[in-house]
Amino acid sequence: MSNLEPNPEEKLNFLTKPFLFYPVLLFLFVFAFDKIFFLDKVRDYVKVELTYIYYDVKQELLKEMISKFGKDVPQRSDKKLVLLMGSSRMLYFKNQEILDFYPDWEVYNLSSAVTTPAYYLYFLERLFEAGVKPDYLVLEADPFQFNANSTTFKKSNLAHSFDLRFILSHAWTLGKENVNYYLANFFFGVSKNKPYLENVYAHLTNKKFEQADLIKQLTIDSLHKDKGNALSPAGGFMEKDYGRLEASSVRTIGWIYPKYSPSEMQFSFYEDILEEVKSRGVPTLVVRPEVSLPLEKILKDLNIPAPWWERIRPINDGFGIPLVDMAEATDYDCNTFADSGHMAVDCYRPFLRFLRIRYPKN
Structure with a gap:
């Protein structure tokens, strides 16, 4: 037999043919290199906006609440623990006003951009298992949180919230697509923080990013100091141009x-939430914050709110948990907006008073 002809009795294995290790080594190298995209410094360069900061800080505030109000705390604070959970529509309460007007409250705000019932349930499960029982829980509910065709659940909640235990324990409800999306972001940095070179170039060349690190740190410090309440990016601005509110409404609808x-998934999570808080005796109020008239009109023309109300009200009634449309509330009156879907900061004071009125007396 020629020396060039393969020996049929020779077995291919890692000992006789070391080159078989090469694909394994290449995969391990790529997998290890990928982890640099989880680094904060890298993430800051590939991300154009800093929304993820809010989600990161909320996770830290979760740990802070557990350390102060959990079952292992030697002496619980005498203040009433008030927990706010919503979208950016409930994000801009002024913490100093809370301290000034309601010194007996300790308010934590876990609201963040485009949150959903799944987001609420994750935090509540972690708080309850740690022995934290809020004295007052305020949740936001709006049709946009229950839209099965919105991509914001993936891009916001799945991308920045939850832990592996929550995903696996609720895998059946979340479905294969959402579970796979989370796992990809969990294991691979290039999936979670996609390395778009144009974003890196913008950060390196655009002067507006020169102070990005400072802005990021100031935002983090402010969110910690104010227990999750944020400074409004619009400041004290009120949109007085009806045409601009109409244009903003069109953009909001498309977004x-x-x-x-x-979304059957989100309705399922919503019922899980109400069942949890009801069984644990947590005083709970669900509100739908007011939106501008142009946005409400478009939503009505699209027949979005009416079917949603018809479905969600019986759920709340079944658990005996109030659900209030603030646009219809007789004890709340504020009609100024920063854009079509967000009330102006001046409305947060009457909003806070509205919540205080409904604080459980017992």
Whole structure:
């Protein structure tokens, strides 16, 4: 037999043919290199906006609440623990006003951009298992949080919230697509923080990013100091131009209400939340913050709110948990907006008073 002809009795294995290790080594190298995209410094360069900061700080505030109000705390604070959970529509309360007007309250705000019932349930599960029982829980509910065709659940909640235990324990409800999306972001940095070179170039060449690190740290410090309440990016601005509110409404519809269809997944999580708080005796109020008239009109024309109300009200009634449309509330009156879907900061003081009125007396 020629020396060039393969010996049929020779077995291919890692000992006789070391080159078989090469694909394994290449995979391990790529997998290890990928982890640099989890680094904060790298993430700052590939991300154009800093929304993820809010989600990161909320995770830290979760740990802070557990350390102060959990079952292992030797002496619980005498203040009443008030927990706010919503979207950016509930994000801009002024912490100093809370301290000034309601010194007996300790308010934590876990609201963040485009949150959903799944987001609420994750935090509540972690708080309850740690022995934290809020004295007052305020949740936001709005049709956009229940839209099956919105991509914001993936891009916001799945991308920045939850832990592996929550995903696996609720895998059946979340579905294969959402579980796979989370796992990809969990294991691979290039999936979670996609390395778009144009974003890196913008950060290196655009002067507006020169102070990005300072802005980021100031935002983090402010969120910690104010227990999750944020400074409004619009400041004290009120939009007085009706035409601008109409234009903003069209953009909002395209962003968070596109091709509206009820999400059975989010309704399932919502019922899980109400069942949890009811069984644990947590005083709970669910509110739908007011939006501008142009946005409400478009939503009505699209027949989005009415079917949502018809479905969600019986759920709340079944658990005996109030659900209040603030646009219809007789003890709340504020009609100024920063844009079509966000009340102006001046409305947060009457909003806070509205919540205080409904604080459980016992």
